[in-house]
Each structure stands twice: as C-alpha cells, then as structure tokens.
Amino acid sequence: MNQNICWIGVDWGITHLRCYALNDEGNLLDSASSKDGINKIKDAKFEEALLTVIDPWLESGKVTPVLACGMVGSRNGWLETPFQKTPCRPCDYEQFVRITCNDSRIKIYVIPGVANLKQIDLMRGEETQLAGLLCDIDSAIVCLPGTHSKWVQIKDGRIEKFxxxxxxxxxxxxxxxxxIRYSVNKDGWDNxxxxxxxxxxxxxxxxxxxxxxxxxxxxxMHNIDHAVLRSKLSGLIIGLELAGAKDYLKEQNVQLIGEPVLNNLYSIALSLLKVETSAHNASQITLSGLKYGFNSMQKYLGSEQKGNNG
Amino acid sequence: MNQNICWIGVDWGITHLRCYALNDEGNLLDSASSKDGINKIKDAKFEEALLTVIDPWLESGKVTPVLACGMVGSRNGWLETPFQKTPCRPCDYEQFVRITCNDSRIKIYVIPGVANLKQIDLMRGEETQLAGLLCDIDSAIVCLPGTHSKWVQIKDGRIEKFxxxxxxxxxxxxxxxxxIRYSVNKDGWDNxxxxxxxxxxxxxxxxxxxxxxxxxxxxxMHNIDHAVLRSKLSGLIIGLELAGAKDYLKEQNVQLIGEPVLNNLYSIALSLLKVETSAHNASQITLSGLKYGFNSMQKYLGSEQKGNNG
Structure with missing residues (x-):
C-alpha cells in the first residue's frame, strides 16, 4: 500500500491528532489518530508525536508531503504561523508555512489560521473546513458549532467576516x-x-x-429532573449564541459544520427561528479541505515547474 | 465580660463562620470567626464547629440564645429551613426555626431564607442584611453584589421581589x-x-x-496588558447583570450592600447609567440585621410572657 501514498493530511487540534493517507487522486487509503493533541505535547516533541502515528506510511528514500491544519500552528503549537486576514481565500498554498524537521522522509506544511482584524477574532482549523465547503458552495452563512463556535460569512469563495x-x-x-453542577445530569435529554x-x-x-x-x-424549590435542567442549560447557551449571531441570520439558510450531535441541536435551535440548515460532518469536511489545500499546492508547484522548464 | 453577654449572632455562610457576642442593649462586646464555612463541615459536625468559636462566651448554668443566618439553614447546612415567601417581612421571629443541640448552654434559632416563587429565586443570608437596612429605610431598590448578586425591591418594610x-x-x-485565564492577571486594574x-x-x-x-x-493579536483584560472581563459581567436588572433600575437610586471593593465597582458601573448609589458595608449590616431579628424575638417573647402572666 505504501507505494501508493502520495501525501498525508493532518488535523492537529487541542485534544486530538488525526492523520489521513491519500493517493494521488485524493482517495483515502488509510487513517490513524492519537490523543497527542497540542495540549499533551511536552518539550516540543511534535515531530515524535506525529511520526508515532504516520511512520507506517513512510518509506525511506521517498519524501512524502504532509499538510497540517489546526492548533499545530498556534502559539502553543509546533510553530506559530501568521494569520491570513479577512477577506481572504482560505487554504491558499502561497500562505502555507513550512516546518523544518529532522526526518528526511517528510516535508511538512502548515495551513495558517485566519484573523478578522476589524472584529478582533481568530480561527485555526475552521478555515480548512470552510475550504472543504468551498469545493461545493461559493457563498454561504456557515455555523461551526463546538467548544468555540464560529459564525462565518463566505462570499465568492472568500471568508468575509466571522x-x-x-x-x-x-x-x-x-x-x-x-x-449548577449539582443540578444537571451528565446525560439524559429533554427536547x-x-x-x-x-x-x-x-x-x-x-x-x-x-x-x-x-x-x-x-x-x-421543585426537584426538577436533572436531565431537564441540563437540556435547558444547553438551550440557554445556544440561544444566547443565536441572539449574538443575528447579523449572520439574515439569509435564513445556514450551513452547519460540526459533530452530528451538535449539528442536530443547532438545526433544532435554528428551526425555532425559521432558519433552514444543511449539515456537514466535521471530520469529513476537514479532509475535503485538506485536499483543497493540497490541490492548490500541486497547482502552484505545477505551474512553477512549468515556469522553470519554459 | 461573659456575664454581660446577652445573646450571640451568627453569620454562617459557605466559606466562613462569623460570630458576634452582644449585650442586652445590642452593643458588640466581642467577635470571632473561623473558616469552618458550610462547605467545610464534615459528618454534620455543626455544633462542634460553632462551639469552637463561641465557647469562650458561654457560662455553665446559663442559657445564651444564638441567632444564626445564612447557608446554615440550607440543604447542605445544619438544618434545612423552609423559605419565607415574597412578599414578606424578613427576619420575623415567628418564622425562626429552632435547632436542638447537645450543649445545654445554648439555644439556637435560624433565620430562614426567602423564596420568590413567581420568579423562581432564592436567598439565604441576604434577608438578614435587608432587615439591617430596614432599621433605617422602609422602601428601596437594593443591590447586593457578590458571588451571587441579588437585586431586591423593598416596599413598606417588605421584600416584594428579587x-x-x-x-x-x-x-x-x-x-x-x-x-481566558491565560490572558487575565490575578490582580491589577484599569478603570x-x-x-x-x-x-x-x-x-x-x-x-x-x-x-x-x-x-x-x-x-x-495585540498583546494587551492582562490587567486591562481582567478589568474588561469584570466590566462585561457586571454590565450584563445591569442589563438584566433593568426592571430594578427605574428608581435611579440604589442601595448597595457588599464588600467595599465590590460596592465601589458597582457604584462606578451604575454611575455610567446615571444611577446614584448609597453603599453599606456587608458585615456591619448583617450584624444590624441579626439585631433586628433578635429584637423581634424579644418583643414576641415579651408579649408572650405578658400574655402568660395576664
């Protein structure tokens, strides 16, 4: 299998390291992950953590490009990369940052995050998911629910604001x-x-x-079921978010990029405001975004090579 | 000194136990405290914790009344007391709850908290501070800033809503x-x-x-001073509270009952909304409230005794 691996995509966040082995047509050959998220890495042993996962995919004497997104490019990550500034096209090869490493079998590039200077806001990793969406949609309002939910306006293939x-x-x-922890359950749900x-x-x-x-x-006062109180707490916080995201809700149609459970919750919440949604699985769209980034790199290197030959 | 001690006031909260020895005119003879807050008490050893502080004030053969307020009367306290319901006059002797204890030198009464059934809200301890305020003011809008800030409407000596x-x-x-903890200082301030x-x-x-x-x-993005960010965080949360307390802000004059530092912050915040404030020290007004409660008990017992004699 190894000889078919053309490049490796990496989604390296706070809590997880997820790696994908792809062939030259962008088909997924293998995937592997570890819990060596950025927060777990000590003494800057990023290369070791990465090799632990991707070593089986590497061959001596062959250089495999690795394209990584997420918190790996943050201040606490492997190398702090500068942010692209809105408005911008995400996952553009010209903005990729090369990390030098010891193992000669890999060549690592990091996709930079995006900064919204006007509204003082930042993203790292979500830009790759947005690039994944851009494979199919050119303009949209996107909501990426999660620990730090993002609301994004995309127009003509560019991130306008978020x-x-x-x-x-x-x-x-x-x-x-x-x-409140004494009054909410760990699980259970009440719609x-x-x-x-x-x-x-x-x-x-x-x-x-x-x-x-x-x-x-x-x-x-009333001995309310703790699953009920947990669901209400979740609703209150998502309701607050929707109130704050009003500016993004004018289009009455939102693309959701998140884990299926969260997508579902946001879909219910938005339907209460008569807003329709389309849901995209976060992991799948991240992989699409990495492919989008790799293609942009290939195109650029291709044209560069042509230029050199010409 | 002991022979002059007529009664003992106790303010027993989550983190502190504060005790006051008073003479029959309500003058403070001595005070003592410990960190045996409700959260620290194990195996229901409330009486032991109290005696550790007040034992020096007790005499054998004499029964000293103890009047206690705060979380001592909560579900996790010594004895869960029923709440008074709004509208009500706080610290009314008829609502006090007697706790039976082993030491014959003390007779303990607990001041119950107040419930606002309509707005689903509760207080324990603050009702005693409000009673302290009632010694001087009959009607007011009161703000008690703290871990759980309370906004209260008092009218004709009664708690109307909160x-x-x-x-x-x-x-x-x-x-x-x-x-955010990575971006805010433990101290420092920027007005x-x-x-x-x-x-x-x-x-x-x-x-x-x-x-x-x-x-x-x-x-x-901008390496902002962490003391600045801490001050802004504090302002955001107090600003949110003031937005939520708008219903209470129609009178343009607010009585503040809190620690001096918090009173000062809320006074600044409210002045931005053109609301004037008068500040009361929380500990002092709690003592006034305990006196108010003890007087109500004396009056009642006095008239009862008269009734029995007549």
Missing part, C-alpha cells in the same frame, strides 16, 4: 464547575426544555446569569 | 477555569477597560460569549 462564541466551553464550565432554553436565551440574553441561577433554584 | 445573577461566580470561572466592559455588556448582552472570546483574541 465571529466566535465560546458556547461549548461555557456549557462545560457551567455544567461541571459551577454551582422541550432545550427548546424553552433556546427561546429564553435568544429573547432575553441579558438574563443569562439570572437564568443560570434559576436552574439551581428550580431544582431546590 | 432576582439573582451569578456574576461573581461567572467572573471566577472565566478568569480561573476558562481559556477605562472596566468602563468599556460595563457599557459593552449592558448594551449588547447577546454578545457576551463572543466578547469573552475577543479578550483572548485581543491578547493573541
């Missing part, structure tokens, strides 16, 4: 570290409570920290 | 547990950044979780 909401992190803090939370968070965002307290008070 | 905002807890979570935060949180509460992210992004 905003980040720390909804996933806020949910995690409230449900695991705050006094009505979620819906109620979304509408409340959307309509009265100013009452957020009051609504948080009420979850606990409601439990103490 | 709302809780978990501002202090949110600040603690964001500055110590979230990704302009605080002001900016208050106005932003007040005017665009729906952008709260976006504003949280921007603090981190601003640091990564």
């Amino acid at each position: 905003s980040t909401f720390i909804s996933g992190e806020l949910f995690d803090l409230m449900s695991n570290k705050s006094m 009505n409570a979620f819906t109620e939370g979304v509408l409340s968070g959307f309509k009265t965002p100013e009452l957020l920290s009051n609504s948080f307290f009420k979850l606990r008070a409601d439990d103490l | 709302s809780t905002f978990i501002s202090g807890e949110l600040f603690d979570l964001m500055s110590n547990k979230s990704m 302009n950044a605080f002001t900016e935060g208050v106005l932003s949180g007040f005017k665009t509460p729906e952008l709260l979780s976006n504003s949280f992210f921007k603090l981190r992004a601003d640091d990564l």
